[in-house]
Amino acid sequence: MESPRHRLLVVDDSNVIRRRIERANEVPGIEFVGSASNGVEALEMHARLQPTLVTMDLTMPEMDGAECVSQLVQRDPQLRILVISALADKLTAIEALERGASGFLCKPFTDRQLNDALRKLIDAP
Amino acid sequence: MSLESEVGVFVGAVLQYFGTTVQQAAVCGTPHLALNAPPELSDYTGVIRVSGKRSGLVAFTAPKSMLSVMLMRMQETDMSHANLCDLVGEVANTLAGNARRDFGQQFQISVPEVISGREGRLEYPVAGRPIVIPIEWRNYHARLIVCLR
Numbered sequence: 001m002e003s004p005r006h007r008l009l010v011v012d013d014s015n016v017i018r019r020r021i022e023r024a025n026e027v028p029g030i031e032f033v034g035s036a037s038n039g040v041e042a043l044e045m046h047a048r049l050q051p052t053l054v055t056m057d058l059t060m061p062e063m064d065g066a067e068c069v070s071q072l073v074q075r076d077p078q079l080r081i082l083v084i085s086a087l088a089d090k091l092t093a094i095e096a097l098e099r100g101a102s103g104f105l106c107k108p109f110t111d112r113q114l115n116d117a118l119r120k121l122i123d124a125p
Numbered sequence: 126m127s128l129e130s131e132v133g134v135f136v137g138a139v140l141q142y143f144g145t146t147v148q149q150a151a152v153c154g155t156p157h158l159a160l161n162a163p164p165e166l167s168d169y170t171g172v173i174r175v176s177g178k179r180s181g182l183v184a185f186t187a188p189k190s191m192l193s194v195m196l197m198r199m200q201e202t203d204m205s206h207a208n209l210c211d212l213v214g215e216v217a218n219t220l221a222g223n224a225r226r227d228f229g230q231q232f233q234i235s236v237p238e239v240i241s242g243r244e245g246r247l248e249y250p251v252a253g254r255p256i257v258i259p260i261e262w263r264n265y266h267a268r269l270i271v272c273l274r
Contacts, residue, residue: 086222108145
């Protein structure tokens with residue numbers, strides 16, 4: 001069996017979404033390591049769990065996803081972040097990418113769309 | 126944007142949500158203005174406050190039975206009150222967030238608030254005229270309430 005090469009941290013204020021992403025991930029080589037419900041918790045879990053991949057919601061209490069992306073990328077420029085948000089306008093997606101995210105997936109999403117987005121994230125050079 | 130187009134944005138978001146997340150199509154009934162009395166709430170209501178270029182609220186209200194089946198369709202086994210609250214808030218968040226595709230980035234949305242119980246009351250903006258979009262999914266009835274100025 002292939003040992004996981006990527007460690008996934010899921011950040012979303014919705015427990016339903018966090019659990020769904022954890023369950024739906026079928027990409028070989030990606031291991032779920034933990035989840036956080038806001039940006040502050042995500043920074044703490046990043047320090048503790050050392051993930052290599054993050055899925056990040058944008059609209060969250062405490063610290064929103066955009067600010068959290070900036071801080072995570074500053075700490076760890078190699079970190080790959082997939083923003084998963086309901087905010088469907090183009091400017092929001094562009095802003096997330098400019099802050100250092102590697103991809104953007106719009107809610108609602110199917111399991112297949114999630115897995116395709118995760119695959120692209122780890123396949124990117 | 127005309128009122129008809131605005132309603133169309135939310136109807137489109139509802140249809141996409143159910144087709145994608147629970148992979149069973151919903152049907153939207155005829156939208157109507159709640160002129161005489163505030164719209165009735167169901168067991169759980171997720172509320173998103175809107176600010177920026179527009180102000181007001183977007184609320185999704187649904188019976189417990191419908192939310193439970195939606196969770197099952199998502200392979201979720203935890204049917205607790207907390208998870209039902211979480212889901213109704215997430216649906217409201219998704220429908221309001223998707224509207225930014227048409228309303229733009231100045232359509233700013235809050236994190237969800239949740240009201241549980243049919244006796245709960247929504248605080249509408251002064252002089253706001255709530256539009257009710259009936260939603261049928263399987264044999265369940267929910268509503269999307271949109272009140273924007």
